[in-house]
Amino acid sequence: MGIDSILTTCDSRGFGSVVFPVLGAGLMLSFPIAVVAKVLLEGIYTFQQQRTSSRPLTVRIVIHPDDHVSSEVFRSAQEEIHRNQDHSQESKRIVLLGKTGCGKSSLANIILGEDLFTAHHSSVSGTATCQSETRDVSDRKITLVDTPGLFDTERSEEDLKPEIMKCITECAPGIHAFLIVLKVERFSEQEQEVISRICEYFSEDILNHAVVVFTLGNELDEGMKIKEFIRENQKLRDLVNRCSGRCHVFDNKHWNNNTLQNDYRSNRFQREELLKTIDKLTVERNG
Ligand SMILES: Nc1nc2c(ncn2[C@@H]2O[C@H](COP(=O)(O)OP(=O)(O)OP(=O)(O)O)[C@@H](O)[C@H]2O)c(=O)[nH]1
Numbered sequence: 001m002g003i004d005s006i007l008t009t010c011d012s013r014g015f016g017s018v019v020f021p022v023l024g025a026g027l028m029l030s031f032p033i034a035v036v037a038k039v040l041l042e043g044i045y046t047f048q049q050q051r052t053s054s055r056p057l058t059v060r061i062v063i064h065p066d067d068h069v070s071s072e073v074f075r076s077a078q079e080e081i082h083r084n085q086d087h088s089q090e091s092k093r094i095v096l097l098g099k100t101g102c103g104k105s106s107l108a109n110i111i112l113g114e115d116l117f118t119a120h121h122s123s124v125s126g127t128a129t130c131q132s133e134t135r136d137v138s139d140r141k142i143t144l145v146d147t148p149g150l151f152d153t154e155r156s157e158e159d160l161k162p163e164i165m166k167c168i169t170e171c172a173p174g175i176h177a178f179l180i181v182l183k184v185e186r187f188s189e190q191e192q193e194v195i196s197r198i199c200e201y202f203s204e205d206i207l208n209h210a211v212v213v214f215t216l217g218n219e220l221d222e223g224m225k226i227k228e229f230i231r232e233n234q235k236l237r238d239l240v241n242r243c244s245g246r247c248h249v250f251d252n253k254h255w256n257n258n259t260l261q262n263d264y265r266s267n268r269f270q271r272e273e274l275l276k277t278i279d280k281l282t283v284e285r286n287g
């Protein structure tokens with residue numbers, strides 16, 4: 001009987017605890033103890049992750065006190081499973097959304113620290129399909145999905161919407177955060193329409209998982225922070241409030257060479273702040 005069937009049976013019968021003696025599996029049947037440890041512990045962890053009941057079920061693994069080898073093998077197998085779990089918690093899948101030409105592809109390159117996405121300098125052609133790239137950034141595994149921009153005059157909405165929605169499959173098994181990308185410029189009717197369309201495509205709930213990220217930060221007046229810029233416009237203020245105040249600013253062109261730590265007008269500083277915001281958001285929303 002598999003580990004999962006044993007645990008599921010105990011659970012459905014309302015048992016409070018179950019014991020797995022290592023003696024029978026490892027010594028009597030002569031299975032390699034490292035294999036027994038791996039199969040047993042992975043089975044228990046998988047069951048725990050998929051279990052929906054909140055009733056306590058204690059799982060004990062019993063090893064003879066003189067069997068030091070088995071104790072050691074089980075201890076290191078457990079540590080390895082914890083390490084792998086921690087690592088998977090660090091990986092983040094993030095989608096960039098916004099109007100065509102707002103700087104999504106350029107921003108994605110800044111966040112991942114490499115030129116992986118093509119920024120378009122002409123007024124017409126932009127990113128045509130979803131593109132996903134993964135890199136290690138500041139001790140996290142970051143997957144970014146760049147999407148085609150909204151309101152591209154060259155493409156109909158019928159053509160664009162399904163392509164943008166592909167970001168969901170690119171992010172399987174789930175999206176940790178959406179970056180709604182806007183420029184530091186007037187928040188016009190069209191920008192408001194961009195937000196409405198994003199909410200229409202993904203539902204209003206998207207704002208609970210979104211961070212508003214501004215590009216063209218150099219357009220901010222000297223010494224001005226993005227929150228002050230937002231405060232000046234009621235509609236922008238409402239949007240950021242609906243995202244629980246999550247907002248950051250970059251300048252994909254002018255803030256790259258500023259390596260001063262803690263300098264607001266530096267992409268390096270802003271990237272660290274953005275990653276911290278996404279970590280916090282992930283914890284709040286349970287991943
Ligand atoms: N000065 C400045 N220019 C930027 C910034 N971000 C992007 N640009 C420029 O804006 C243009 C469009 O940038 P992209 O990154 O291609 O914009 P996009 O949102 O990916 O565009 P689509 O793929 O069409 O949706 C390019 O010429 C970029 O160099 C920025 O922060 N500051």
Ligand SMILES: [Mg+2]
Pocket residue numbers: 104105106118119120126127146147148149
């Ligand atoms: Mg693009």
